[in-house]
Amino acid sequence: MRTACRNLLRLVLFTGLAASLHAQLGFNYRTSANPALVAVGNNGSILFAPTLVGSSSTVTVIVTNTTVTETLSLTRATVSGGPVKIAFSPGDLAPGASTSVTLTFTPTTRDPVSASLQMDFIRGLGTISYNFLLTGTGLAPNLVASYVLAPDGNQVPVSDGGIVTFPQTPVKGTATATFIILNQGNGPGSVNSVSLNSDQFKLAALPLLPAVVQPDKDVRFNVVFSPLSNAGASASLRIDVGGRVISIGLAGQGASATLVYEFVTSAGVTPIAAGTTVHLPDTAIGSTSSGVVRVRNTGNLDARVGAIAVVGSAFRLTDVPPLPATVPVGGALTFTLQFAPSATGAAAATLLIDGFSVAVDGTGVGARLTLASRVGSTVAPIPDGGGVTFPNTTLGSGSTVYIRISNTGNAPGTVNGISLNVAVFALGSLPPLPVTIGPGETVEFSVAFTPTATGAVTGTLQIDDRAVTLRGIGDSPPPLPAIVFTLPDTVSALDQPSVGLALAQPYGIDITGKLNLSFTPDSFADDPNIQFASGGRSVDFRIPANTTQAIFGESAQAVQFQAGTVAGVITVAPTFSAGAVNLTPNPAPSKTVVVTGGPPQVRNVQVGTRTATSFELLITGLATTRSITQFTLNFTAAPGANLQTTNLSVNVEAPFTAWYQSTAGRSFGSQFTASVIINVNGDSNAVQSVSVTAVNARGSSSPASVNLR
Numbered sequence: 001m002r003t004a005c006r007n008l009l010r011l012v013l014f015t016g017l018a019a020s021l022h023a024q025l026g027f028n029y030r031t032s033a034n035p036a037l038v039a040v041g042n043n044g045s046i047l048f049a050p051t052l053v054g055s056s057s058t059v060t061v062i063v064t065n066t067t068v069t070e071t072l073s074l075t076r077a078t079v080s081g082g083p084v085k086i087a088f089s090p091g092d093l094a095p096g097a098s099t100s101v102t103l104t105f106t107p108t109t110r111d112p113v114s115a116s117l118q119m120d121f122i123r124g125l126g127t128i129s130y131n132f133l134l135t136g137t138g139l140a141p142n143l144v145a146s147y148v149l150a151p152d153g154n155q156v157p158v159s160d161g162g163i164v165t166f167p168q169t170p171v172k173g174t175a176t177a178t179f180i181i182l183n184q185g186n187g188p189g190s191v192n193s194v195s196l197n198s199d200q201f202k203l204a205a206l207p208l209l210p211a212v213v214q215p216d217k218d219v220r221f222n223v224v225f226s227p228l229s230n231a232g233a234s235a236s237l238r239i240d241v242g243g244r245v246i247s248i249g250l251a252g253q254g255a256s257a258t259l260v261y262e263f264v265t266s267a268g269v270t271p272i273a274a275g276t277t278v279h280l281p282d283t284a285i286g287s288t289s290s291g292v293v294r295v296r297n298t299g300n301l302d303a304r305v306g307a308i309a310v311v312g313s314a315f316r317l318t319d320v321p322p323l324p325a326t327v328p329v330g331g332a333l334t335f336t337l338q339f340a341p342s343a344t345g346a347a348a349a350t351l352l353i354d355g356f357s358v359a360v361d362g363t364g365v366g367a368r369l370t371l372a373s374r375v376g377s378t379v380a381p382i383p384d385g386g387g388v389t390f391p392n393t394t395l396g397s398g399s400t401v402y403i404r405i406s407n408t409g410n411a412p413g414t415v416n417g418i419s420l421n422v423a424v425f426a427l428g429s430l431p432p433l434p435v436t437i438g439p440g441e442t443v444e445f446s447v448a449f450t451p452t453a454t455g456a457v458t459g460t461l462q463i464d465d466r467a468v469t470l471r472g473i474g475d476s477p478p479p480l481p482a483i484v485f486t487l488p489d490t491v492s493a494l495d496q497p498s499v500g501l502a503l504a505q506p507y508g509i510d511i512t513g514k515l516n517l518s519f520t521p522d523s524f525a526d527d528p529n530i531q532f533a534s535g536g537r538s539v540d541f542r543i544p545a546n547t548t549q550a551i552f553g554e555s556a557q558a559v560q561f562q563a564g565t566v567a568g569v570i571t572v573a574p575t576f577s578a579g580a581v582n583l584t585p586n587p588a589p590s591k592t593v594v595v596t597g598g599p600p601q602v603r604n605v606q607v608g609t610r611t612a613t614s615f616e617l618l619i620t621g622l623a624t625t626r627s628i629t630q631f632t633l634n635f636t637a638a639p640g641a642n643l644q645t646t647n648l649s650v651n652v653e654a655p656f657t658a659w660y661q662s663t664a665g666r667s668f669g670s671q672f673t674a675s676v677i678i679n680v681n682g683d684s685n686a687v688q689s690v691s692v693t694a695v696n697a698r699g700s701s702s703p704a705s706v707n708l709r
Contacts, residue, residue: 024072025121026064027130032057040132046117048084048105048136052187057136061101063119065093073122077101082115083108084134107138110186141189143213143241145248148178155180158248164237166225166252170301175225175252176204181241182218189213190242194221198235201225201250227254230300257303257327261356263337264292277359278351280315280339285366290318290338295327295353303327305354312349314341315360344368344409367413369437371468374402374444387469388461390449392476398450399472400428405444405463407437415443415464422459424450425470451475477578481505485591487572491563492596493624493670496533499572499591500558501550503543511543511583513550513576517561521568522597523626525660527669530564541574550574565669567597567624597624599699605692605706608675615684615708617676619692621701626660626670629653630695633678638709641686650676685709 028037033049040046040061051057065072072093079086088101107113115134120127146157147164158164169175183189192210196203204222211219227233230253237248261272272278272293283289297303306324310317320335327333341347341364349360371382375391382388382403393399407413416434420427428446437443447461451474461468486500501515517537519530532539539559541550552559563570573590576583600623608616619631631650637643652674659665659672680687687708694701 024065024067024070024123025130026066027061027132028064029059029061031059037062042130043132045133045135046103048103048134050137050139050186051105051107053107053110053138053140056104056106059103059105059134061103061117061132062098063093063101064098065095067095069095070123071095074099074119075122075127076118076120078118079103079134080116080118082113082134082136084115084117084136086117103134105134105136107136110138110140110142112137137186139187140185141183141187141213141215141242142185143189143191144182144184145239145246146180146182148180150176160246160248163249163251164223166250168253168255168301169225169227171227171230171254171256173226177223177225178220179223179237179239179248180218180220181213181239183213183215186215188215191219192240192243193238194240195238196223196235196250198233198250200227200233200252200254201235201237223250225250225252227252230254230256255301256299257297257301257329258299259303259327259353259356260296260298261353261358262294262296264294264334269294272358274356274358277361278337280337280360280362282363282365283339283341285341285344285364288338288340289362290336292334293337293351293353294332294334296332297327297329300329302329305333307352307354308335309352310337310349310360311352312347312360314343314347314362314364315339315349315351341366344411366409366411367407367437367439368409369413369415370406370408371463371466372404372406374404379404382468384466387471388447390470390472392473393449393451398448400446400448402444402446403461403463403468404442405437406442407439410439412436412438417462417464418445419462420447420459420470421462422457422470424457424472425459425461426450477509477583480507480511480576480583480585483574483585483589485572485589486558487591487593490594490596491570493563493565493567493601493622495563496560497563497593498558498560501541501574503548506546506548507543508545509578510545511576511578513541513543513574513584514538515541515550515552515559515572515574518571518573519564519566519568520571521566522624523566523568523660523670525566525626525666527564527566527568528667529562529669530566530570531562533560533562563593563595565622565624565671566626567595569594595624597698600628600694600696600701602692602694602701602704605690605704607706607708609677610684610708613682613684614677614679615687617678617690617692617706619672619674619676619694619704621672621694621704622670623656623672623694623696624670625696625698627653627696628656628672628694629697631674631676632693632695632700633676634691634693634703636688636691638686638688641683641688643686644681648678 027040029046030037031049048059049057074090077086077088083106085104113136117132117134119130146155148155166175181191190210190212202224204224206221213219233252235250237250239246263270263272263278281289304324308320316338318336325333339362344364344366347362351358351360372379373388388401391399414434414436426448430445431443449472454474456473459470461470482504484502488497491497531537541552543550549557570593571590602621604620606618608618631652633648635643635646689705689707691703691705693703
């Protein structure tokens, strides 16, 4: 090695100095994006961090004199090629000292660029140059717009000034175009705003703007075309991308069917419009007149007719095509409207064609016989299928109703037969049959009701083909005597009181009835546990004729019920009947019993699951107000043990509120079983017993205890 060095020194002294100097300098660099130092040698590469076009990033090159005794001098540093500027301070580098050279990269394009850095150093009489390759990449977005228009689904590019044409769209329908702003550049871009001022084109699914769009990512939104008419529509969509506004024209054509309605008869064609009336000629009962309804489509979209109907008993439709039916542009749909009156006088109907409706009328020619009943001077019409109700009639007496037959038509009518089918009803003052009744004339006859038994009876009055129901009621039983209840005024939660029922005086006929319970809670929640011992809130009873006492079941004179656990008012109300006759007085008798409220009750405390450091308390009780706010726990230490905590208050208002508002909680009235887990910092066997007290706004319960040992 020594021989080789001497040969080099003889041939090229400057090169020998440079070779020696190379070994005495160290180069490292860091970027503005990464403070970590990167070592680099002569002819090595220095890489700038990717930098947005128009901004700058830096590289700091640190040169260190690694010699022990020699001072070196940095005389010059230059950059050639590329958008890179250099800053440094020439001067000496003492042994172990460092200096820095700052390189600033300011890209003007988004393409990779390169440059070269040369630094010259002097050692003694020699000068050596160091060269480095500088590389960097400019970052810039390239935002391009495209759209996808249903239903073809093709993505189509669109530039500033372009036009997007939507397909022909039904009025009140929609067509949607999805716009895509894609960043094809290598730097982030931004979509600052999207605006559209139109009452027929609307923005939809627009993300929160401004939005940053990374390379190869996109921002999407929809434009929905909803035409208001079948005329052409246009608008301008403006998209601000990084301060550059792209203006895209929008065009669309609305489409709608326009239906024209006409009534065609031998007399000609009559337009049908909303608010008008279609008139059919006067027609004799049993005959038919008709005309053709024509529906023409004068719009630019095929029409669909889904329903055709006429509402009116004297009118019907024939020749209706299968529905739904399509009416093409310029085409027509026809059907026949017929008038077949079954009664005299004016007849009206409504013709419905989907959402379009028009009045229809006609006059039926013939007799029209109507029925009415007269009691004294009071006359009441009898509708078809209707009936006549006689006044309540005491056994052995009778009442009379007069039946009128009037011809309100416009031609004479005839009655051929009148008859009855029940013996308690009898006909009187009948005219000779058959009888002819002219227009505006009336015939009247009587029907007498003579009941032979207590209760309701019905019969049928037949006038030709019309049936009139006759209803009568025999003597109503006398009112009930006063009702006497045997029931305490107040009860406590979980009581099981008995209730008895009696009449103040004997009654002459058998009575059956039901005794019903109802409950009005103080806490707005029913208690389903309030019911009779036999189950449910109703129980049957009977009072034999000429007695007073209500009998429940076989022979019981009272029946027990559960008072539940919720404060409130229980109402006991009976209903009475004799056979099918309701004897319940009005107002109905009732008796109330108050379920008293008070503080909570802790009825039992048990120990549940136990571990070495915890135990569970199962606390069972009730709260008539359906609220508990706190548990107070008092702990007694086992013999020889010491407890740091002997009293603990637990806020339980929230779980109890949830329990009482739940479906399961309502089914138990105010009863509860609460699980409280006590964690012991130490040995749970140190607790001898626990006393539990429940608290709410009404006060505190009596304590209940449980031994743990």
